[in-house]
Amino acid sequence: MLKAPDHQVAGHQAHAGKLGPLVDGSGCFYKPLQSGERGTIEAAFYSSFSSNSKVPTHIRRFFPTFHGTQLLEASDGSGMHPHLVLQDIVSNRLDPSVMDIKMGSRTWYPQASEDYIMKCLQKDRESTSVALGFRISGLQTFESEKLGYWKLDRDAVQDFTLEDVKLTLKRFVSSNPSSNAEPDCLLASTIYGGSDGILAQLLELKAWFEDQTIHHFYSCSILTVYEKAGVGEKGSRSRTGAEVKLVDFAHVVDGKGVIDHNFLGGLCALIKFVSDILVSSTNRSKAEGDLKEQTEEIEFSIANDSKA
Amino acid sequence: MLKAPDHQVAGHQAHAGKLGPLVDGSGCFYKPLQSGERGTIEAAFYSSFSSNSKVPTHIRRFFPTFHGTQLLEASDGSGMHPHLVLQDIVSNRLDPSVMDIKMGSRTWYPQASEDYIMKCLQKDRESTSVALGFRISGLQTFESEKLGYWKLDRDAVQDFTLEDVKLTLKRFVSSNPSSNAEPDCLLASTIYGGSDGILAQLLELKAWFEDQTIHHFYSCSILTVYEKAGVGEKGSRSRTGAEVKLVDFAHVVDGKGVIDHNFLGGLCALIKFVSDILVSSTNRSKAEGDLKEQTEEIEFSIANDSKA
Numbered sequence: 001m002l003k004a005p006d007h008q009v010a011g012h013q014a015h016a017g018k019l020g021p022l023v024d025g026s027g028c029f030y031k032p033l034q035s036g037e038r039g040t041i042e043a044a045f046y047s048s049f050s051s052n053s054k055v056p057t058h059i060r061r062f063f064p065t066f067h068g069t070q071l072l073e074a075s076d077g078s079g080m081h082p083h084l085v086l087q088d089i090v091s092n093r094l095d096p097s098v099m100d101i102k103m104g105s106r107t108w109y110p111q112a113s114e115d116y117i118m119k120c121l122q123k124d125r126e127s128t129s130v131a132l133g134f135r136i137s138g139l140q141t142f143e144s145e146k147l148g149y150w151k152l153d154r155d156a157v158q159d160f161t162l163e164d165v166k167l168t169l170k171r172f173v174s175s176n177p178s179s180n181a182e183p184d185c186l187l188a189s190t191i192y193g194g195s196d197g198i199l200a201q202l203l204e205l206k207a208w209f210e211d212q213t214i215h216h217f218y219s220c221s222i223l224t225v226y227e228k229a230g231v232g233e234k235g236s237r238s239r240t241g242a243e244v245k246l247v248d249f250a251h252v253v254d255g256k257g258v259i260d261h262n263f264l265g266g267l268c269a270l271i272k273f274v275s276d277i278l279v280s281s282t283n284r285s286k287a288e289g290d291l292k293e294q295t296e297e298i299e300f301s302i303a304n305d306s307k308a
Numbered sequence: 309m310l311k312a313p314d315h316q317v318a319g320h321q322a323h324a325g326k327l328g329p330l331v332d333g334s335g336c337f338y339k340p341l342q343s344g345e346r347g348t349i350e351a352a353f354y355s356s357f358s359s360n361s362k363v364p365t366h367i368r369r370f371f372p373t374f375h376g377t378q379l380l381e382a383s384d385g386s387g388m389h390p391h392l393v394l395q396d397i398v399s400n401r402l403d404p405s406v407m408d409i410k411m412g413s414r415t416w417y418p419q420a421s422e423d424y425i426m427k428c429l430q431k432d433r434e435s436t437s438v439a440l441g442f443r444i445s446g447l448q449t450f451e452s453e454k455l456g457y458w459k460l461d462r463d464a465v466q467d468f469t470l471e472d473v474k475l476t477l478k479r480f481v482s483s484n485p486s487s488n489a490e491p492d493c494l495l496a497s498t499i500y501g502g503s504d505g506i507l508a509q510l511l512e513l514k515a516w517f518e519d520q521t522i523h524h525f526y527s528c529s530i531l532t533v534y535e536k537a538g539v540g541e542k543g544s545r546s547r548t549g550a551e552v553k554l555v556d557f558a559h560v561v562d563g564k565g566v567i568d569h570n571f572l573g574g575l576c577a578l579i580k581f582v583s584d585i586l587v588s589s590t591n592r593s594k595a596e597g598d599l600k601e602q603t604e605e606i607e608f609s610i611a612n613d614s615k616a
Contacts, residue, residue, distance in 0.1 A: 105413070105414065105569060105570060105573075106413065106414070106438075110433065110438055110439060121429075125418065130414075130418055131418060131564075131566065132566055132569070133569035133570075133573075162564065162565070162566065166565075210576055210579075210580065211580065213580070256439075256470065257470070257474075258439065258440055258470065258577060258580075259576060259577050259580050261413060261440070261441035261573030261574055261576055261577045262413060262441075262573060264572075264573050264576055265413075265441075265569030265570060265572050265573030265576075266569055268518055268567060268569055268572055268573075269566060269567050269569040271518075272518065272519065272521070272566075272567050
């Protein structure tokens with residue numbers, strides 16, 4: 001029984017008779033091959049990547065597992081259509097928070113057509129891509145059983161400024177994302193921080209991008225995913241399932257012996273933002289901790305004074 | 309007594325009645341302020357940078373020392389003209405090898421005029437900037453007393469392909485740069501390698517660029533400089549004076565709290581090339597060393613055999 005995914009935050013969606021991805025609820029994500037060379041390129045990428053012995057094992061976890069292609073009834077009712085069979089990244093999650101970040105200051109590549117280049121260049125200039133090296137394409141953050149998800153779709157993010165991006169990276173790990181108040185970043189140390197948190201995973205990816213010259217990943221997205229329910233459970237950092245995944249490879253080109261400086265530059269900018277949020281939230285917790293300690297000391301000395 | 313510099317490899321030159329930089333032969337480089345906002349921006353950059361306490365001391369050595377501005381007789385005979393008074397990077401060198409590398413996949417910045425953006429974009433696409441994240445703007449390598457310098461001026465480098473750039477980065481540290489034969493990279497381990505060689509300096513600069521959000525350095529160049537005479541002198545690595553310097557700040561803009569991912573991406577690509585040259589030349593020396601050892605062992609056993 002295939003159906004449209006519940007937690008898709010960007011890209012074409014299989015709603016209202018449109019062609020879009022489907023999930024089977026037991027771990028597979030069926031992505032319709034895009035028309036023209038985009039579909040060919042993405043299928044070729046998954047096929048070559050999954051069998052490339054030069055890709056280190058610890059890097060494979062950042063890519064959805066590939067299970068080949070399959071002819072399926074298309075979601076738009078247009079008949080049979082070839083689909084990529086991929087790992088469904090959120091299949092065993094209850095209330096996943098997901099952010100889609102389109103990487104690169106430039107989403108066009110030199111070999112593309114002039115029309116395509118000019119269209120991409122305009123989008124890159126209108127969005128934060130040129131300024132930041134990436135843009136947020138969509139997100140959902142689970143707030144609470146009562147409030148449900150705080151969501152930003154394509155329309156909501158398309159006019160994002162630098163300040164909007166900074167704020168959204170904070171809201172994504174806050175207990176009060178939908179509030180107009182300053183995001184509290186209460187989940188930052190658990191989700192962004194830690195030895196296998198989002199930041200550590202981004203740094204691992206960065207080290208690979210400083211060296212790999214196999215592929216250039218134009219218009220590719222980083223997904224950051226986690227499970228709020230896992231936060232706060234003692235000794236269960238892994239229960240948050242904080243995870244970084246790369247998706248969307250319809251514009252991957254041969255690296256020709258050069259590193260992907262365009263993706264890498266944006267990745268470094270993202271790392272710096274995430275790391276700044278982590279530092280300031282840690283400092284704040286520390287300051288609050290210090291304050292609490294001071295307060296307790298004062299209370300203790302007051303209590304002692306009153307005894308004396 | 310001011311004169312045109314002997315070792316300028318790129319940029320406007322003070323020849324044939326043209327406006328260009330002058331040197332005094334005792335350590336100062338006088339750069340005429342460019343017209344319009346370019347001159348204003350560069351003077352403002354030097355002035356603010358030299359007094360900015362947020363710039364770490366170990367990073368300052370990558371920038372020419374700034375000694376203010378001064379009105380001087382212009383090299384084109386047009387009368388008095390304001391000049392930046394800067395450290396002359398090659399003043400106490402005998403036969404400096406110099407390479408000028410214009411950094412960034414993109415030499416334009418969002419705030420620039422549409423005409424300027426389109427002009428830069430075209431140059432970036434025609435050169436290796438888009439593909440590599442940098443382009444070589446000119447170089448000279450000292451070959452020998454007899455052959456003098458191997459030079460590539462602006463015209464020679466403007467049609468450079470990826471392969472030309474790779475080859476030139478090898479030739480820059482070869483004893484046979486002007487030859488059509490494969491560059492021997494004999495100087496690679498001394499100039500690129502070592503604890504204070506070019507690669508180590510580039511890595512130090514990279515660490516700063518991963519963190520600094522003060523300036524974005526559009527159209528800025530990295531100069532790599534060394535002295536061939538120093539190579540091979542025992543215990544005198546420092547005599548080669550292998551040095552990395554940043555120059556040309558007429559298009560520096562406010563970083564607005566974002567890292568300079570455009571410069572950083574190109575820097576990472578450059579680092580990867582330099583590091584590959586170093587690894588393969590070290591492997592070759594090692595292979596040649598192994599071969600020499602094997603040959604000596606064989607000769608030794610032959611000699612012993614004939615004695616027996």
